[in-house]
Amino acid sequence: MSAPSSGSSSGEAIDPTAWTVGVLGGTGNQGKGLALxxxxxxxxxxxxxxxxxRAENSAREYCEAAGVDHVRGTDNATCASEADxxxxxxxxxxxxxxxKGLVEPLKxxxxxxxxxPIGFDKKGPYPLPVEEGSVAQQAEALLPETRVTAAFHNVSAVLLADLEQPEVDCDVLVLGDDREATDVVRALADAVPGMRGVYGGRLRNAYQVECLTANLIAINRRYKVHAGIKITDLDG
Structure with a gap:
């Protein structure tokens, strides 16, 4: 199945429920929260x-938690191949x-x-260097025929996974060089109640967004919260 169009060029509304989203690492904390x-x-x-x-067991768990029947589990290669x-x-x-093993299914x-890219030592979390400039740029280098974007770095996995919390009150910075692709990702952010997708610049600006998570972890530890980010003076 081909990658979806955002519909922005035709003025049509973007409907994320028309897509199938694959979550590589969907059994981990962040993947679980977003999948749910x-x-x-x-x-x-x-x-x-x-x-x-493990993926199949997680999929059954997510279906039960969300009260749905449209989550399934498989290996990473099949996930990448069958998702939009x-x-x-x-x-x-x-x-x-x-x-590196998913170049073909992600084309x-x-x-x-x-x-x-976060490390931890006795002083707490800190950003790790990335040779390509950012993790997203590494993905772009490894997947030259894939429409790479960067997003959802600064959202609390704990809040995402807690469906008793009706809303996830934060903004999601979406970065990328493909305008239509970033519009699609923003729509996926907007699909979560309380969450808002905000265009955050070109992919070359992804590193500081990736590393901001180290600051948020430090905040969470100090104040015993699940901090996110909000962009001020922006309507909608």
Whole structure:
């Protein structure tokens, strides 16, 4: 199936429920939270994992939690092949190796990279250097025929996974060089109640957004909260 069009050029409304979203690393915390919220919003979700049984078990768990029947689990390659849009929610340590094996199934598709290059020591979280400039730029280098975007880095996985919280009150910065692709990703953010997708610039500006998560983790630890970000003076 071809990558979706946002409909922005024709003036049509964007309907994310028409798409199937694959979540690579969908058994991890961030992948789980986003898969749950999208499923609850009526979006079909494929959970990807290196272990098929783990993905299938997670998919059943998410269906039960969200009260839906449109989440299924499979391996990462099948997830990437059968989804219309793919989210990379995989550990930074395995980011490059995972994407190298998905060049063919991701051709022409929108990839949303939400991976944060964060390390931890006795002083707390800190950003790790990325040779390509950012994690998203590494994805772009590995996947030259994929429409790479960057988003969902600064959203609390705890809040996402807690469906008793009706809204996730935060903005999501969406970065990329393909205007139509960033519009699609913004629509996926808008599909979650309380969340707003905001265009945040070209993909070359992704590193500071990725690394801002280290600051948010420090805030969360200090104040015992689940902090996010909000952009002021912006209507809509």
């Amino acid at each position: 919220r999208w499923a609850a919003a009526g979006i079909k979700v494929i959970v990807g994992s290196r272990a098929v049984e 849009i793919v989210l990379a929610a995989i550990p930074w340590e395995s980011h490059a190796d995972t994407l 022409g598709k929108i990839l949303i990279d939400c991976v944060n």
